[in-house]
Amino acid sequence: MNLKQIDFLKIRNKLEALNLLQVFQKEDEFLYFMKAPLTAKQFLMDTVFGSYLQSEIGEKNLNLLTSMFKMDVLSTEGFENVTKSFDALYEFKSLSLLNVNYPLQGRTQNGGSHINYKFNYEAFVEHLPERLKNSQLLTEKFKEQITKIAFVYQYDVSDMVAIYEAAAKSRQVINFSQLNLKAKQHYEQKNQLLTIKQKDITQTNLIDQVSPQIIIQKYAKTxxxxxxxxxxxAMLERNSVEPGIINVILMLVLKHKDGILPTLNYMEVVLHDWLNKGVQTTEDALNYSTNLESQWEKKKSVQKVSEPDWLDDYIKDLANMEA
Known part of the structure; x- marks a missing residue:
């Protein structure tokens, strides 16, 4: 084979990772055992392989792919299963069991993805309520399924306990599909909570992160x-200051100039005046603009203004645009 060793190792390792090849080594001697690939159903139902495929081709393409293997199953509702079992037709005359002490030809079964992820399964079982502990938890296959789900979603013991409890409602024996479904729902629920938490940011951070383009598109005349x-x-390029300071000035000036931004020279005069007054951060700029607004309002009315309306309205609008 006209193949460099490094390329050969890359290909070999990929086959090993997909559980299509087993490799044994003794000094400089190697043994290679090929495994039959999974069926389409087995591959798609495998937690690790299925998730990997979705990450590579996207959920839309995965749904299109799975639809190709969709099978219509006849409903057996109202029918009685009258299939004969083996022992209904045959009986053994001898108790001697078949004993074959050498390997036979046949396909080597592919058990799906093989991972070395270390999940504390013992702690998982220990934290389960006593009413949910059964013999199913003792099987290696079930342990492997739990470990795969924990690996794909990066769940800890508490997450897996919650998922198991959700899957165990009204069920004595939990199947893999039910676990997978509850794991996905748990993941989506956690992400929603995280998203809500991320949106709960301070006014300073919001002003500092928003693009000047959004402010201008929203509040400047078309x-x-x-x-x-x-x-x-030009202001951002010519002045080494926090972007939030320029954003605050943009909002303030656009409001009082009815959506028309003055010249660059005018804007830089304002900026340098603020810097000379001690404005060094976005928070300083917000506080300074608040004081300016309060002073302007006092000239118009004796009523005190704790926070100017323009700032409150702009903050709300920007938050909605960033959502």
Whole structure:
């Protein structure tokens, strides 16, 4: 074979990872045992392989692929299973059992993905409620299924206990499909909680992270957005300050100039004035703009303003746009 050793090892290792090849080594001697590939159903139902395939081709393509193997199953509702068992027709006259002490020809069964992920299965069983502990938990196959799910979703013991409890409702024996379904639901639920938590950010972080383009598109007049965006870009390039400071100035000026952003020179005069007044961070800029708004409001009315309306409205609108 015209194949470099490093390329050969890459191919070999991939076959090993997909559980299609077993390799044994004794010094410089190697033994290779090929395994038959999984059927389409076995591959797709395997937690690790199925998830890997979905990550490679996407959920839409995976659904299209699985539909090719969809099978219509006749309903047996109302029918009685009258299939004869082996011992209904045959009986053994001797108690001597067949004993073959050498390997026979036949396909080597592929047990699916093989992983070395270390999941604390003993702790998992220990933390289960007593009412849910049964002989199924003692089988190696079930242990392997639990470990695969924990590996794919990176679950800890507490996660797997919650999933098992959810799958065990109204069921005495839990099947793999039910575990997989509950694992997916648990994952989606956790992600939703994380997403909500991520959106709960401070005003300072929001102003600091939002793009000036979003501010301009939202609050500048349509025919002025191109010029305004060019001005904002130049400010960012020419001044080494936190982007949030420029964002605060953009919002303040666009409000008081009715959606029209003045020239670059004008904007930089404002920026440098703020810097000279001690504004160094986005939080400083927010506080300073609040004070400016309060002073302007006091000139119009004796009523005190704790937080200017423009800031509150802009914050809400920006949060909605970032959602």
């Amino acid at each position: 025919d002025q957005q191109g010029i305004a965006l060019s001005t904002a870009t």
